[in-house]
Amino acid sequence: MNKIKMTTPLVEMDGDEMTRVIWREIKKILIEPYVELKSEYYDLGLKNRDATDDRVTVEAAEAAKRLGVAVKCATITPNAQRVAEYNLKKIWASPNGTIRRIMDGTVFRAPIIVDGIAPYVPGWEKPIIIARHAYGDIYSAVEDRVAAGERAYIVIEDKNGGELRRKLICGFEDGGIVQGAHNLDASVAAFARSCFNYALDKKVDVWFGAKDTVSRIYDRRFKDIFAEIYDSEFRGKFEKNNLTYLYTLIDDVVARVMRSKGGMLWVCKNYDGDVMSDMVATAYGSLGMMTSVLVSPDGSYEFEAAHGTVTRHYYKYLNGESTSTNSVATIFAWTGALKKRGEIDGNKELCLFAEKVEKAAVKTIESGFMTGDLVLQFKKEGVTPKKLDTVEFLRKIAEFY
Secondary structure, eight states, X not given: OOOEEOSSOEEEEEOOHHHHHHHHHHIXXXXXXXXXXXXXXXXXXXXXXXXXXXXXXXXXXXXXXXXXXXXXXXXXXXXXXXXXXXXXXXXOOOHXXXXXXXXXXXXXXXXXXXXTBOOSSTTXXXXXXXXXXXXXXXXXXXXXXXXXXXXXXXXXXXXXXXXXXXEEEEEOSSOEEEEEOOOOHHHXXXXXXXXXXXXHXXXXXXXXXXXXXXXXXXXXXXHHHHHHHIIIIIHHHHHHTTOOEEEEEHHHHHXXXXXXXXXXXXXXXXXXXXXXXXXXXXXXXXXXXXXXXXXXXXXXXXXXXXXXXXXXXXXXXXXXXXXXXXXXXXXXXXXXXXXXXXXXXXXXXXXXXXXXXXXXHHHXXXXXXXXXXXXXXXXXXXXXXXXOOHHHHHHHHHHTO
C-alpha cells in the first residue's frame, strides 16, 4: 500500500525507561508501515539531557513553538536517587516543567472511555476533563534551606532595583526550608480563555476551585481574573449554550466531583491539576488510559501520555522478563499529534488514519484483548479478557485497522 505522506514535520521528543521502549514499538508497528513519518527528533532521555546540560529540552520546546505540533514520550524527573543511578552532573529540572514554562498554555487531560471498564466511582457516567494550568507555582519556584537564626523575606523592587517593600516570611530559630512561587497575570488570563473556549467547543460546564480563603492574594488573583474574563467575554456565550461556570473552594469542588455524574471541565491550578489528573485517570481505569495535550496561547500543541516512565516494568524488561505495559495513552499522544498535524496542514488522509488507530485501540480492548492493568477491571457480558504482553497488544491493535 502507498504510505500516507506528511508535508510538515512534527516535533518528536523521545523519553525514558519502559515508555521509551514502547515509543519505538508504536512507531514500528502502528505508524511507520502506513505513514511516511516526518519528525524533528529530540532525545529527552535523562542521559542526553545530562550530556547537553538540559539544553536539548529547551531546544525541543522552542521547536514545538516553531512547528506547531509536538509529541512527547514520558521522561524521568530526577531526584537524588536518580542522580546516583545515572551518575548525573546535577538534579535537573522537570522536563515537563521546562517545556510548559516555554510554551505556557493549558494542559487538558481526558480519560479514554472503553466499554467494559467501569469507573471506580459508580456515579461517573461521563468523562471528567482536567484543565491544568501549565505555568508557574511550585514548578518554577525558588527554594532554599535556612539555617538556625536566619530570616527569609519577600522583597519587591522597582524596575531599577530600588526596594519598594519587604515582608518577613519567617525567622528560623531552629532552621527550616523556604519556597517562593509566582505566577503572571497574562498567563492566568490565557489559562482562563483557553478553559472557557475549550468548554464551549466541547459543550461542557466549567468548575474551578482554589483556596482564596487562605491564599488571599495569590489564589484570589486567579479567582478575580477568571471572573473578569468570564463576565466580559464569555457569559453570554455560555448562557446561549446552556452552560455554567462555577467557582468555589477546591475542597468543595472535590466533594462535588465525587457526587457528580461527570461530564464537566475541572479547572485546576498547576499542582492541583498534577495530582487530580492522576486521581481521575486511576478512577476511570488506569493511568495508561488518559490523554494529555498542552495547548499554547500561540496555537502550538504538545501531546503526551499523562503517566510516567513505568520504571518497575523497565527493570523487568532489562532482566529479560515479560512485561504487559499499557501503551494506550502513548498511542493516543501519537494519534493526537498526527491528527493535529493533519488538521493544520489540511491532510485529511492523515487525520482519518489517526482516528482509525484510536478506534482500533479501543476496539481491541472491548473485544477482550488488553494489558495486565485492565484485566481485573474489565467486565463485559460474553467477553473473557485475555492478557497480552506489551508487543502482542500493539500487534493486536494493528489487526483491528
